[in-house]
Amino acid sequence: MKEPRELVFITAPGIGHLVSTVEIAKLLVDRDDQILVTILIMKFPFDDSNPKGSEEDYYSSISPRIKFISLPELNIDTKGMGPSAFFKIFVENQKPIVTDLVTKLTESQSESKPRLAGFVIDMFCTTMIDVANEFGVPTYVFFTSNAACLGFFLHLQAICDEENKDVSEFLESGADLSLPSFINPLPHGVLTSVFPDKEGAHAFLNHARRFRETKGILVNTFLELESHALHSLSDGKVPPVYPVGPLLNLKNDDDQPKSDILEWLEDQPPLSVVFLCFGSMGSFAEDQVKEIACALEQSGYRFLWSLRQPPPKGKIAFPSDYVDAKAVLPEGFLDRTVGIGKTIGWAPQIDILAHPSIGGFVSHCGWNSTLESLWYGVPIATWPMYAEQQLNAFGLVRELELAVEVDMNYRKDGQVVLSAQVIEKGIRQVMKQDSDIRKKVKETSEKSKKALRGGSSHSSLGYFIDQIIL
Template sequence: MEETTMTNTNRVELVFIPSPGMGHLVSAVEMAKLLVDRDQRLSITLLIMKAPFKTKANYSPAQSLSTAAASRIRFVDLPGDELESDAKFSPHTFLSGFISGQKTLVRDAVAQISSSPEAPRLAGFFIDMFCTSMIDVADEFRVPTYVFFTSGAAFLGLVFHLQTMRDDHNHDVTELKDSDADLLVPCFVKSVPTKVLPSVVLDKEGGSEMFHDLVRRIRETKGILINTFSELESHAIHSINTPPVYPVGPILNVAGDNDNESTSAAAILKWLDDQPPSSVVFLCFGSMGCFGVDQVNEIAHALERSGHRFLWSLRRPPPEGKLEFPGDYTNLEEVLPERFLERTAEIGRVIGWAPQAAVLAHRAVGGFVSHCGWNSTLESVWYGVPMAAWPQYAEQQLNAFLMVEELEMAVEIKMDYRNGFYSKSGVALRSEEIEKGIRRLMECGENGMRKKVEEMREKSRVAVREGGSSYLSIGRLIEDVMKIVEQ
């Protein structure tokens, strides 16, 4: 794009408000970088809420910026206190309540940003999908709001459909809990089993109504940026009519964490260097993914019996009732079957934290047992690594259905497994079922799935190149933002 001569009249400022979660923050930073790289008129301020719980702070967003981007992207840390780890809270409404409580801090920060005579003109708020209460603040500044939807188009289409069922047809969606029914949903070609609906929309204790409130407010915005691309979710994207949607993905931090915990990362990658191509199954369940001892033992037995090489990111659950992220075990032998590490020393590694992007990019990795978080799903597509779906919480069961049944780009371990804030499966998944899924995953080349994943890998990269579908979508977004500014 041609550079534009800068004056105070054609420079504009966008305010980004991500949720206080690592996946949401990283995606917002990467989106901001794309926008300022595409148009010299844009400057962006990211307002960073202080997470109310302990996090693994190995990501410094400012360090990920190029010199050129750093001159037009800045970060403002909002003040806040970390909650006590044993604080009482409702998982159903906690996040929305916390974010709503940040409105005064956001209002003050934006007022300060706009107060300087040299400041670019404020052109809009770009808010995370969970930050819809910030629409009120944008309205006070008389600027439009756009949503950055960090999940996929199929999930967006589903929640729009459920909210329409609730508001227009007086259908209580929570009545579908524990139902074996299937739903016809416009954003899916196949009918959707109610067992893969997100737990929050089935929650009668307040979570469902809170979520419908979020979705109603998303409909008020000027547009929705979705972290997906047309070639992956064409049917879902075309099913959404309003507000306008902009498929801008895949938005990924493919460089991984800034420091990548270099010592442990180097050791992991060195071990992978010594393995044959596409021979290793990688198990990783995201920043919140962890299992109890019984489930850990079942996974271990499955891996050992499968005979496949493996790299397993095993995290320690936080203490019961504590508001903390999982951590690493200090002694793996305490949680694994007796002599498991000794017996599998030649074919496997059990680790804590994993440099996921670097691992998926490695030629030795042939399969990914994943919780199906949307960022992880996009990474598996970007690197062309087939997945075995073992979702845990949030919308991951729906993502698993999309990849396994709708797109036929993953195999199933247990699509309706739940292990999160809202509900737990309660019973450990048996090793036989896990082993079966691992074998199907590593042998998926026989049914053409690996070829399909490799073809989508290339399409994902074409989408973000100049002239690609997501590249053009970002261009349309910038044009639409600037049209509003010029009115």
Template sequence: MANSVANLIFIPTPGVGHIMSTIEIAKILVNRDQNLSITVLIIKPPSLNSSSAITSYIESLAKNIINRISFIELPQSEILPQTGDSKLSILFFKEFIKSHCKYVKNIVADLISGSGSGSGRVAGFVVDMFCTCMIDVANEFNVPTYVFFTSNATYLGFTLYIQTLHDVQKQDVIELSHSNTEIQVPGFVKPVPTKVFPAVTNTQDGLEFLLWDARRLRDVKAIMVNTYFELETHAFESLSADKTVPSVYPVGPILNLENSATDDDLITWLDSQPPSSVVFLCFGSMGSFDEVQVKEIARGLEQSGYCFVWSLRRPPSDQASTAKSPSDYEDPSVVLPEGFLERTAEQGKVIGWAPQVTLLGHQAVGGFMSHCGWNSLLESLWFGVPSATWPIYAEQQMNAFDMVVELGLAVEITLDYKQDLFSASADWNNTVIVTAEEIESGIRRLMEDNEIRTKVKEMSAKSRAAVTEGRFILHGYW
């Protein structure tokens, strides 16, 4: 029968981490259900925020042939930043995503009529946590919407709780987020300090975006979270106890574990190091620091005496702007302490963009200084490599608190360091400097705390067990 194949419409947010994990869960679904096909609708990033990493990744999708998964690029939105804007506002981002609804509607109508490139009946939408406006399009076609939540269950619980605080309890969330206090948040066992609240709760625009998204999350049929029950047991029990929340399913860890091309000299150097002896520093696709902070990191590394691999990225040329992604230095010595590269030639390697999975999977790597992006933390747990937390933006401060205080699976360098991608206050001059002494101390704890290392190894085994055949509980849901 022509209509026996169910076609799901996947819509990820235009960010590398979001798109990658979306494609990985799509692969899992089609591999487990032969009567399922998936059409991934790709939103091109706005020109001001176009990242070379995102652009090249989107271009590579067209060349990828994956059985029963097809990719369609949506037209470039006419909602674009104003010329001269140095920064994308979070409300612009919301309107930018919403502006693609009409394109999605047209493509899905073509698929249903048989004139599109997909096949089979449209069974539902699976949208990213920031693409919930697409619920309205799915409703027009009378099909259900599911959310793929690319962060963790504790942050999902936090998002929904903030909406309850605002809408039901009439709490002034902005005032709360600026206070120096702790509150009990469902999903967390321990009180959460307001200093680790994400930056979106600090401004009216940011809060408006979070509230809008939380309200829409309650409208979907189910929420799939990129995590696993053994890692966030309390968070899932809390969510399941809340009858106002749709069904929530742990479907992770969803990871892309393909090794990337790596400098042969770097691998040769790592091969020569003892097991678990090297610290790996990597701060994500958007993570970078100014020269003052770079020098403190360098001094902390050198003083620690531990071998290291440091992915050092150059901030966008306009430091007040988040319009562009970081890039690699042609000559990193221009921002490093004088003589640093020469003094540490045997101790470590300073590189540009890092093939993170390849390095975390190398037996010589024994510690990971991370920005605490959720994909990165899942990767470190998968490989059993303890993390030292250095959050930068989005929900990373809460991820850091979760890993260090709630779960005891990481050591703290900082929990509340912030460079807000949207706020006008994201100014290098306003950012607190983490000192070389704090960094050195964090590295020593990272490499020498055997209790945390043992716990991370145990969680690594649970991580791998979570993806064994039969654990994917959404099988047959559509």
């Protein structure tokens, strides 16, 4: 009988990182009954979103071989601190807590005999490699974005190190950038959007530098979607890359009554509704909200719009639902669109994208949202807003031809207001019924399901398991 092996997953804060981490843990314990997983969950001090109580309670019924531990919340004064500096301090301060927890875990293992086989760390938690080294076990990275983005960070880091360049040279040059993981040169504006400042750029490249110390990189993608990018990462200079996606939580709670959102969708014709949603951090100022509203009215399409209120200026926080959205919408908008549109706050995105009435998705292009949309065969109109979303949008539109664009200008400051005419054009394109993009997205949907169900991602996960149980 094989000896049980324990993997410790360390996930970055945020539901987008946690959901895909849980999904890969589920796949691992389902595939091999000798694998046990402990997931350590960090939570931002300003994150009060927790719809079903503690994470342990919410996920406890998933599997008896997956254990969840929420790390203590840390109070960090964020005043005058940029996001990159805050996140670095936040994760660094978790290291002694993680060390103590894993020490207790390994002590308890002496009785039941599971062996600590390694750490699987989120892409933004590379400082935890130091903790894994203390225990003498290998580290694997779980890269929650895509392979092209992974290649972007790794190749840019290699150029900086091998040619003794500072990333600021690229940020200030104004030149397009050719990288092996992309077929087309990246517009310079993509670079400055991914790296909003020099501090953030150095932080990202330091993560990439440490990726190379690990024993392997798990990526939430699949071979049929990103064959070019994945091939570029198999040059022997990068740890083994395992495409194991799409990792999505598609489970519906059938015992719960349908929300008024889903009831409204039930009354809409097939493929008739355009869905607008911009992620857990996505929100717009009032002037942009009004332009979106005008675009929706002018387009004449039925719509479902997740409209969130921005956090106060200068405060690191998540957007929230409006108490009354009328204050930021054009006068009479809700009355004029009552028959064809619905404006909501937080959105049950998976349930919405799965609904047959949804014909198009105006999205920020977060990678989880992208994979969900492709899984359900819903074309995307790209409106990237922050982080690597600019890379995702470029890949979808220019590299893979799986999306249309609303905005692809990659503005660093994000302050330019898009006009109703530009937005309306994107809506009309994504809702076109007989477009080549819609057909290609449908084909990709089938490929994504086959990849997990005995296909390329199923095999790739098997190769990773072979490393764990050696």
